[in-house]
């Protein structure tokens with residue numbers, strides 16, 4: 001499945017989730033086009049930026065976090 005639309009990006013005050021990859025505090029949450037959510041710390045959000053943009057329907061970024069995929 002390909003999604004050509006850019007995800008909607010919101011900035012939020014604080015995220016309470018933990019990174020799904022490493023358990024660090026999440027800096028970015030993505031709502032998947034297929035349903036469900038994933039959370040990423042700053043390190044992993046930047047590492048998977050292209051994938052996050054591709055699979056995301058909606059992205060929430062913690063305020064002050066400079067995401068590489070933005």
Ligand SMILES: [Zn+2]
Nearest residue numbers: 019022041044
């Ligand atoms: Zn992580």
